[in-house]
Amino acid sequence: MGDYVTAGQAIDPRPILIVTGLVQEARIAAGPGMAVICSSSSPTQLRALLTVVDPETIRGVISFGVAGGLDPTLRSGDVVVATEVLAGDTRWAAGLSLSDDLIDKLTSGRRRVVRGSLAGAEEVVTASSGKAALHSETGASAVDMESHIAAAYAAEAGLPFAAVRVISDPAHRALPALARAAIKPNGQIDLAAVLRGIVRNPAALHALVSTGIDFNRALRSLRGCRDFLIGTELVGAEALVAETI
Numbered sequence: 001m002g003d004y005v006t007a008g009q010a011i012d013p014r015p016i017l018i019v020t021g022l023v024q025e026a027r028i029a030a031g032p033g034m035a036v037i038c039s040s041s042s043p044t045q046l047r048a049l050l051t052v053v054d055p056e057t058i059r060g061v062i063s064f065g066v067a068g069g070l071d072p073t074l075r076s077g078d079v080v081v082a083t084e085v086l087a088g089d090t091r092w093a094a095g096l097s098l099s100d101d102l103i104d105k106l107t108s109g110r111r112r113v114v115r116g117s118l119a120g121a122e123e124v125v126t127a128s129s130g131k132a133a134l135h136s137e138t139g140a141s142a143v144d145m146e147s148h149i150a151a152a153y154a155a156e157a158g159l160p161f162a163a164v165r166v167i168s169d170p171a172h173r174a175l176p177a178l179a180r181a182a183i184k185p186n187g188q189i190d191l192a193a194v195l196r197g198i199v200r201n202p203a204a205l206h207a208l209v210s211t212g213i214d215f216n217r218a219l220r221s222l223r224g225c226r227d228f229l230i231g232t233e234l235v236g237a238e239a240l241v242a243e244t245i
Helices: 023-029 043-051 100-106 128-138 147-157 177-181 191-200 204-224 226-230
Strands: 016-020 034-038 061-069 079-087 090-093 113-120 142-144 161-169 242-244
Touching: 016 023, 016 147, 023 034, 023 061, 023 204, 023 226, 034 043, 043 147, 061 079, 061 147, 061 204, 079 147, 090 147, 113 128, 113 147, 142 161, 147 161, 161 204, 204 226
Parallel strands: 016 034, 016 061, 061 161, 079 113, 113 142
Antiparallel strands: 061 142, 079 090, 079 161, 090 242
16 A cells, blocks of 8 residues: 555555454465454464564554354344453554445345454364353353454554454354364364265254355455455554453
8 A cells, every 4th residue: 555645644555453253264365464363263373473572663453353143132243343352361442533425335135233342262162052051141142263362452552443353153152162163273174074074974964054155255244344444444442451350
């Protein structure tokens, strides 16, 4: 993104760091003005990747991708724009400046956009009972494994932070173990592993198909959400505060 001036104000030419968990999310986010990293759904790997990112070279951080639903009213494809991220006893503020035109565009059709908190997790929350317990404990709308790490990095660096997450598996949907095991270290889906798992356990096919439908719906919605990355302003770093609950 080149340096330019608008309304007398110089625009920061540095890219925004986009934090994703899956290669599909990274591909959607990639483009001019974006520096994208993919954790391959590994909190350990994400922390390692962030240690080599010089905060002086970026102007903000956005966690971008799919998430597990905790709010039972949310369906796959619904969008959560984070107001805060919670993990353990810590919470981080999150903010985007959204224009009415952008909100109208993103809420057109079947996509629903809500503002709510995100819960950070170190492991995938697979069971519907686990999602219900986490929702009761935190009141969060959704859960993912990247936002809390990205928020902590941004807060430490004094950078603006935001998170945009699309519901993939709703609160009532239990993620089949096969779906989690099929993620390669590079974040891609191991189709061979999926097929082997189905051969060993044909009964898992129905749950896997339902999960796949939800995931594809979420990715379609996420593609539409790329406008969040290029059509919004990040809230200033002074609004980012890490608090102990």
